[in-house]
Amino acid sequence: MTEHAKTAPSNHTSLTQRLRSFDLRRHTYLLSVVFFLILCGINIALQPSFLQPGVMVSNLSTFLPLILVSIGQTYVILASDIDLSVGSIVSLVNVATVSIIEGMGGTGGAIALGLTTGLGLGIAAGLFNGLCVALLRFQPIVTTFATGIIFAGLALWILPQAGKQVPATVWQTYGGSILGVQTVIWVLTLAVIFALVLARTRFHHALLATGGQMQSAFQTGLHVLRVRITAYALSGLFSALAALCLVGETASGDPLLGTGYTLSSISAVVLGGTALSGGIGGFIGSVFGAMILGLIDNVIFFARLPFEYQGLVQGLIVLLALAGGVFVSRR
Amino acid sequence: MLRRTFLTLSAAALVAATGSVAPTAARAQDTFTIGLSNGWVGSEWRTQMIDEAVAAAEAWADRGVEVEVIVQSADVDVQGQIAHVRNFMNQGVDAIIINPNSPTAFDPIFAQAAQRGVLVIATDAEVSSQDAIYVGIDQKGWAMKSAEWLAETLGGKGSVVAINGVAGHPANQMRVEGYREVFGKHPDIEILNEVNANWDQAQGQQAMRTLLATYPDINGVWVQDGMAAGAWRAINEAGRTDDIAATGEIRVDFLTQWKEKGYNSAASVNPPGVMASALNVAVLKLQGHEFKDDVFGGVYGNAIYLPIPLITNENLDEVYAEVKDKPGYYSVTTVVTPDEAEQYFD
Numbered sequence: 001m002t003e004h005a006k007t008a009p010s011n012h013t014s015l016t017q018r019l020r021s022f023d024l025r026r027h028t029y030l031l032s033v034v035f036f037l038i039l040c041g042i043n044i045a046l047q048p049s050f051l052q053p054g055v056m057v058s059n060l061s062t063f064l065p066l067i068l069v070s071i072g073q074t075y076v077i078l079a080s081d082i083d084l085s086v087g088s089i090v091s092l093v094n095v096a097t098v099s100i101i102e103g104m105g106g107t108g109g110a111i112a113l114g115l116t117t118g119l120g121l122g123i124a125a126g127l128f129n130g131l132c133v134a135l136l137r138f139q140p141i142v143t144t145f146a147t148g149i150i151f152a153g154l155a156l157w158i159l160p161q162a163g164k165q166v167p168a169t170v171w172q173t174y175g176g177s178i179l180g181v182q183t184v185i186w187v188l189t190l191a192v193i194f195a196l197v198l199a200r201t202r203f204h205h206a207l208l209a210t211g212g213q214m215q216s217a218f219q220t221g222l223h224v225l226r227v228r229i230t231a232y233a234l235s236g237l238f239s240a241l242a243a244l245c246l247v248g249e250t251a252s253g254d255p256l257l258g259t260g261y262t263l264s265s266i267s268a269v270v271l272g273g274t275a276l277s278g279g280i281g282g283f284i285g286s287v288f289g290a291m292i293l294g295l296i297d298n299v300i301f302f303a304r305l306p307f308e309y310q311g312l313v314q315g316l317i318v319l320l321a322l323a324g325g326v327f328v329s330r331r
Numbered sequence: 332m333l334r335r336t337f338l339t340l341s342a343a344a345l346v347a348a349t350g351s352v353a354p355t356a357a358r359a360q361d362t363f364t365i366g367l368s369n370g371w372v373g374s375e376w377r378t379q380m381i382d383e384a385v386a387a388a389e390a391w392a393d394r395g396v397e398v399e400v401i402v403q404s405a406d407v408d409v410q411g412q413i414a415h416v417r418n419f420m421n422q423g424v425d426a427i428i429i430n431p432n433s434p435t436a437f438d439p440i441f442a443q444a445a446q447r448g449v450l451v452i453a454t455d456a457e458v459s460s461q462d463a464i465y466v467g468i469d470q471k472g473w474a475m476k477s478a479e480w481l482a483e484t485l486g487g488k489g490s491v492v493a494i495n496g497v498a499g500h501p502a503n504q505m506r507v508e509g510y511r512e513v514f515g516k517h518p519d520i521e522i523l524n525e526v527n528a529n530w531d532q533a534q535g536q537q538a539m540r541t542l543l544a545t546y547p548d549i550n551g552v553w554v555q556d557g558m559a560a561g562a563w564r565a566i567n568e569a570g571r572t573d574d575i576a577a578t579g580e581i582r583v584d585f586l587t588q589w590k591e592k593g594y595n596s597a598a599s600v601n602p603p604g605v606m607a608s609a610l611n612v613a614v615l616k617l618q619g620h621e622f623k624d625d626v627f628g629g630v631y632g633n634a635i636y637l638p639i640p641l642i643t644n645e646n647l648d649e650v651y652a653e654v655k656d657k658p659g660y661y662s663v664t665t666v667v668t669p670d671e672a673e674q675y676f677d
Binding site: 047049055058059061062065161162163164165168171172174175246248249250251252254256257258259260294297298301302304306307310311 | 381401402403404405407408409410411413414415417418420421422423433434435436437438439440443459500501
């Protein structure tokens with residue numbers, strides 16, 4: 001898919017090929033929507049209560065942290081980079097926020113300071129990644145793997161053992177509603193609006209250009225450096241947002257909390273049709289990709305598979321979803 | 332469905348035959364769904380824990396109660412285990428029994444479960460949530476029991492070393508407090524060194540080897556489960572089997588070694604049956620029994636502590652005879668039966 005879509009249609013390619021590559025560029029996420037709907041159908045068949053508002057909100061609460069991390073990861077991958085430190089950023093922000101809130105006595109001011117410091121810390125971690133990769137020209141995989149170890153080490157240093165608690169108001173607000181709408185729906189809506197607005201900015205066009213053809217983008221005078229650093233900062237920001245959701249969800253700190261998010265977020269981005277080689281895709285696909293991963297867990301649960309086979313089946317379904325994308329785009 | 336009909340019919344037949352309105356008849360209509368959540372796979376102990384709980388659920392059929400269990404067992408992070416709990420709630424289970432990955436992180440979700448009237452019982456590791464109860468052993472008491480044996484065996488004096496699990500782990504922390512408290516009561520017992528070997532057999536063996544080389548005058552070793560077999564192998568290698576007393580563990584392959592070589596050992600039992608015990612308590616509670624006021628204790632005041640058996644050279648033959656046909660990884664276990672669990676209720 002990536003090969004076809006990336007190279008600009010030359011005079012040698014036929015009209016149909018041109019049309020197809022044009023189509024794929026625009027609608028890379030469509031397949032993930034289809035797969036998402038199929039999984040919803042299976043889930044409804046297995047669990048008739050699936051469409052009840054309470055159940056949908058509860059599912060959204062489960063999926064939300066991964067959705068957020070995946071949105072952030074999308075920007076980095078669009079710039080043809082990768083961020084292997086997102087899981088550690090989640091852990092770091094989680095323990096830092098909880099430690100600040102508890103350390104300052106759990107007052108309203110402490111909560112506000114904890115949350116803003118958490119977001120700031122996420123952005124700072126992302127900027128650090130961006131500077132290492134874009135400015136110092138370190139290799140992205142190895143660099144973010146290493147910075148991930150640093151962030152995880154910092155998290156362990158701040159809170160060596162899972163524990164500490166935030167006041168009940170924090171998790172009651174997160175699990176409840178604000179102005180009559182569930183808090184998790186607010187978070188998702190605001191994140192999506194932010195991403196939609198961002199998608200219309202010059203930055204986003206520059207991002208796609210950078211990921212598609214970094215060399216040409218640079219030669220046409222784009223600030224490739226700034227674009228890549230911003231992408232990493234966004235990844236840090238969204239990871240921090242996910243960490244704050246996890247504070248609301250677990251009401252406590254855990255230095256190992258985020259470990260699983262790194263690879264899951266990359267899977268979600270790829271499932272959502274964004275090319276790992278950069279330049280093609282968008283955050284919408286990643287949102288669906290993250291929900292697909294969550295729904296697969298649900299389907300396995302409600303299918304009442306013996307637990308010995310759950311991991312195996314889960315892996316096979318993910319592989320199927322990825323393979324589906326490859327076959328359709330190759331045909 | 333068929334099975335339920337059969338149970339109802341057979342219970343009806345029983346009532347007809349005996350002509351008495353026995354409690355069996357009322358219970359025959361009982362059907363409960365219980366979710367079992369295990370957040371860490373990777374030791375046979377956990378697998379045995381689930382198998383025993385499933386067997387305990389099936390055994391309720393003999394009492395005319397149908398207990399259906401749904402198992403969620405996977406290596407998950409805390410949020411993944413919260414998703415387990417959510418799915419159980421959406422499924423409409425009556426109770427959730429969980430071996431929790433965190434002592435504190437489940438407060439919000441357990442509060443939600445309690446709001447929906449779902450009974451939540453934690454086992455194996457205590458939780459801070461006041462919306463849940465804990466049914467399991469007291470990890471501190473577990474350590475004190477074998478430490479007391481060691482202190483007694485040494486005649487209240489001597490040099491000991493301790494080999495512990497993972498530093499910072501809540502259960503490990505409680506165990507360390509337990510043996511320190513016991514040895515503290517014996518002024519002539521000196522703790523030479525305390526090391527961590529991460530509940531790993533090979534690391535336990537390595538640690539013991541180093542300790543033996545460093546302190547030739549060791550009299551006693553307090554070592555936690557999972558590492559005792561390794562520590563004893565090192566003691567054996569050093570030819571010190573006859574003059575060192577050390578705690579042991581409860582797996583069949585260790586018991587075999589213990590019996591053959593005649594170790595001076597004792598082991599506190601942390602039975603994998605704790606989840607089955609918790610299930611039996613859960614079913615009684617679901618049937619409408621009320622807890623006695625004074626059964627709860629523990630760190631968070633929400634724990635029912637189960638008895639902790641001790642295996643010593645005196646009852647080793649007896650215990651071994653019961654489990655000798657089981658595979659080597661099988662752990663000695665006990666389950667609080669439904670009849671025994673009634674003691675916790677009014």
